[in-house]
Amino acid sequence: MNTIQSDNYPVFFENSIDELVKFIEQGHYSRFFILTDENTAEHCLPLVKSKVEHLDNFDIIEINAGEESKDIDFCIGVWRMLIDFGADRKSLLVNLGGGVISDLGGFAASTFKRGIDFVHVPTTLLSQVDASVGGKTGIDINSIKNIIGTFTQPKAVFINLGFLETLPPRQILSGLAEMLKHGLIQDAAYWHQLKASDLTIPSAQLVHRSVEIKNKITIEDPHEKGIRKALNFGHTIGHAVETDSLINDKDPLSHGEAIAIGMICESYLAHKKTGLPAEELQEITETLNKLYPRYTIKQSDFDTLLEIMKKDKKNQNGNINCTLLTNIGQCNIDNNCTEAELCDSLLYYINL
């Protein structure tokens, strides 16, 4: 599994934790700090710690698990810990965890003393195939997701598939949605390969291919002016459904579960607007519907969902744009969709 070269930084797939140790030693950092949450402290930190035991210039910063920790208040907590531990400009932050840890840690590091080095060791499938690549950092304010952040690249990413063994199946499914998305927008063969695979824990080779696709797109368009919007497929509607579920459901949808719904609805839109063939719409719908649990959306929720879409930072001046497929493996960005069309697509999902 070869190392992927991203925008000035490598993404390691082989002996990744050993590579991490080498990276730290060769970087001559004054100190380094490992950012974990409760779960990664339990399941992933022991392996990392056993490999850096011979170094004495590090500290652990542990935060609560969950999206609530991506809030500005926790970020201030991380900054304060860095100050208290004596972090200087030659310090390194190692983000050991899922997307919450890499987004928060990346932001905290990119702004501490106007920027210190950081690396990601993603421990969820979602963060391995998505959050750790592409240079977006972000935190939330008042539950408004990623409202504050920077575009800053990590110095390296270390992907260790072994960490996925302790990940709950629902988290695997969440990351899988992004992998399926990568196939749908960019690589039909990869989509078919995914459909044919045992996806309980995706193989290293599949993870590798997803990182390749995400990496290629984000290198071409780091600041999301054009082609990077391809990655928003499923996310205009999916993100609204996710936000609404977070507010109203006792056991809210995971990101991937919401994106799966979004991909079904937006494939319907693609069939209506950008020529996605009927049989491909059906193939996508069936595949996603089999993998992901059904979710109840009521017609009385449509207004709320549309409001959320309009406020989405991807949309401007009240226009709602979607990335739509033309075929499996190909897409078009910036398709303006009317409220009626969006409601129709939600009805398509409801009536399945």
Place this chain on the structure above:
Amino acid sequence: MNTIQSDNYPVFFENSIDELVKFIEQGHYSRFFILTDENTAEHCLPLVKSKVEHLDNFDIIEINAGEESKDIDFCIGVWRMLIDFGADRKSLLVNLGGGVISDLGGFAASTFKRGIDFVHVPTTLLSQVDASVGGKTGIDINSIKNIIGTFTQPKAVFINLGFLETLPPRQILSGLAEMLKHGLIQDAAYWHQLKASDLTIPSAQLVHRSVEIKNKITIEDPHEKGIRKALNFGHTIGHAVETDSLINDKDPLSHGEAIAIGMICESYLAHKKTGLPAEELQEITETLNKLYPRYTIKQSDFDTLLEIMKKDKKNQNGNINCTLLTNIGQCNIDNNCTEAELCDSLLYYINL
């Protein structure tokens, strides 16, 4: 007074407020926001407002005056206002004020939705000749200055000398210290010109020359790896004296007053270590001592001052580095100074 071209952005000196209006109109921003403090709201905002009256897509964000407003809590306040006012990625932030407004506003904008455009309209001498050029943004946590920040360039800077008319004389003196520094580190002729000028309100031509010098240095070395450290002349000791004064004095030193002391001490070090001729040391000492009020430093403060210097983010591993002159108009960076040498230089100031 010609426009100075910085790192991809212009610094305007003529008809600057008209240029600002032109910039806003031509930028096709969805909305713009003017960040002010109490004083600039009173003294500077009326002029700007009178020129943008015909536009209806803006709001004012006003904060308290003073360094306390550079705290993360106020930054969160600015972010919240931007959210409440419906700022999107195509919004613009106009920072109308001194260094507190440009540092805070620059940081808030550079991280809001991963970065929106901002411009500076500096209204203090210090911010015109120093803070508004060079791309450093920053905020404080627990009074630790600029501990959080980014390197992000404004889209333009609009310098209007007229704003200086309402500025208290002590604030003029504070900015003047940086101008004198620019001469000492880079341009002997400029230093002599400053000495010969009426400095009650420095002429546009002098401000222009200072911006040229700061701009040239920061373009060459945006991230402070080398030559930019020249700008730290006077700041190793001066910053420590300033911090100590902020904590202990009822009426603390201004930044420039502290830097003037730092420049005297560090010129003494330069005489001892990098060959600054005795008569030039004397010339610098006399000039600064005449312009700036005497300040009492006690020998019992030396330990505290040294501690502050070691914690300074410019210094690493307990080493204290100074930028030292070799002649008036020339300097050397990264001169390691011992504690004994630093104490000697403070004694030199005390015994003047």
